[in-house]
Amino acid sequence: MAVPRHRHTKSSVHQRRMHIFIKPAALTTCQKCKAPVRPHTICKHCGYYKGQEAINVLGKLTKKERKMKEKEMKQAEKEHKHEAPATMEEMSKK
Ligand SMILES: [Zn+2]
Incomplete structure:
Protein backbone atom coordinates (compact mmCIF):
# COMPACT_ATOMS: atom_id res chain seq x y z
CA MET A 1 0.00 0.00 0.00
CA ALA A 2 1.21 3.46 -0.85
CA VAL A 3 2.26 5.50 2.13
CA PRO A 4 2.28 9.31 2.01
CA ARG A 5 5.83 10.68 2.22
CA HIS A 6 5.01 14.01 3.78
CA ARG A 7 2.23 15.46 5.79
CA HIS A 8 -0.13 17.64 3.73
CA THR A 9 -0.78 20.89 5.50
CA LYS A 10 -4.35 22.17 5.90
CA SER A 11 -3.45 24.97 3.56
CA SER A 12 -2.27 22.74 0.70
CA VAL A 13 -5.27 20.43 1.10
CA HIS A 14 -7.65 23.38 0.99
CA GLN A 15 -5.84 24.84 -2.00
CA ARG A 16 -6.25 21.55 -3.88
CA ARG A 17 -9.93 21.29 -2.89
CA MET A 18 -10.66 24.90 -3.75
CA HIS A 19 -12.17 23.89 -7.10
CA ILE A 20 -14.10 20.89 -5.77
CA PHE A 21 -17.55 22.20 -4.99
CA ILE A 22 -21.05 22.07 -6.41
CA LYS A 23 -21.72 24.96 -8.72
CA PRO A 24 -25.19 26.51 -8.70
CA ALA A 25 -27.34 25.35 -11.61
CA ALA A 26 -27.43 27.75 -14.56
CA LEU A 27 -31.06 28.79 -14.84
CA ASN A 56 -49.52 18.20 -21.20
CA VAL A 57 -48.99 19.31 -17.62
CA LEU A 58 -52.68 19.23 -16.78
CA GLY A 59 -53.19 15.64 -17.97
CA LYS A 60 -52.42 13.78 -14.77
CA LEU A 61 -53.99 16.25 -12.34
CA THR A 62 -57.35 15.84 -10.67
CA LYS A 63 -60.17 18.20 -11.61
CA LYS A 64 -59.62 20.42 -8.57
CA GLU A 65 -55.83 20.61 -9.07
CA ARG A 66 -56.32 21.33 -12.77
CA LYS A 67 -58.66 24.24 -12.06
CA MET A 68 -56.18 25.74 -9.59
CA LYS A 69 -53.26 25.34 -12.00
CA GLU A 70 -55.20 26.85 -14.93
CA LYS A 71 -56.13 29.82 -12.77
CA GLU A 72 -52.51 30.26 -11.67
CA MET A 73 -51.21 30.07 -15.26
CA LYS A 74 -53.80 32.59 -16.49
CA GLN A 75 -52.82 35.00 -13.75
CA ALA A 76 -49.11 34.61 -14.56
CA GLU A 77 -49.85 35.22 -18.25
CA LYS A 78 -51.83 38.37 -17.40
CA GLU A 79 -48.97 39.71 -15.30
CA HIS A 80 -46.52 38.87 -18.05
CA LYS A 81 -48.60 40.75 -20.65
CA HIS A 82 -48.85 43.71 -18.35
CA GLU A 83 -45.09 43.79 -17.82
CA ALA A 84 -44.14 43.18 -21.46
CA PRO A 85 -42.81 46.26 -23.24
CA ALA A 86 -45.04 47.64 -25.97
CA THR A 87 -44.28 46.76 -29.58
CA MET A 88 -43.13 49.42 -32.04
CA GLU A 89 -46.62 49.69 -33.58
CA GLU A 90 -48.21 50.32 -30.19
CA MET A 91 -45.56 52.85 -29.36
CA SER A 92 -46.22 54.78 -32.60
CA LYS A 93 -49.99 54.86 -31.86
CA LYS A 94 -49.34 56.57 -28.54
ZN1 LIG B 1 -43.09 27.63 -18.36
Missing part, protein backbone atom coordinates in the same frame (compact mmCIF):
# COMPACT_ATOMS: atom_id res chain seq x y z
CA THR A 28 -32.96 30.77 -17.42
CA THR A 29 -36.59 31.89 -17.34
CA CYS A 30 -39.39 30.18 -19.24
CA GLN A 31 -40.58 32.26 -22.20
CA LYS A 32 -44.22 31.51 -21.43
CA CYS A 33 -44.65 31.43 -17.65
CA LYS A 34 -41.36 33.07 -16.54
CA ALA A 35 -40.58 30.22 -14.15
CA PRO A 36 -36.89 29.40 -13.63
CA VAL A 37 -35.86 26.47 -15.88
CA ARG A 38 -32.61 24.85 -16.95
CA PRO A 39 -31.58 25.84 -20.49
CA HIS A 40 -32.56 23.52 -23.39
CA THR A 41 -35.17 21.70 -21.30
CA ILE A 42 -38.95 21.60 -21.21
CA CYS A 43 -40.51 23.86 -18.58
CA LYS A 44 -42.00 21.57 -15.95
CA HIS A 45 -44.36 24.27 -14.78
CA CYS A 46 -46.25 24.88 -18.05
CA GLY A 47 -44.91 22.06 -20.28
CA TYR A 48 -43.75 24.39 -23.05
CA TYR A 49 -40.48 24.37 -24.95
CA LYS A 50 -39.52 27.04 -27.51
CA GLY A 51 -43.09 28.38 -27.50
CA GLN A 52 -44.65 24.99 -28.30
CA GLU A 53 -46.45 22.68 -25.92
CA ALA A 54 -44.24 19.64 -25.40
CA ILE A 55 -46.00 17.87 -22.53
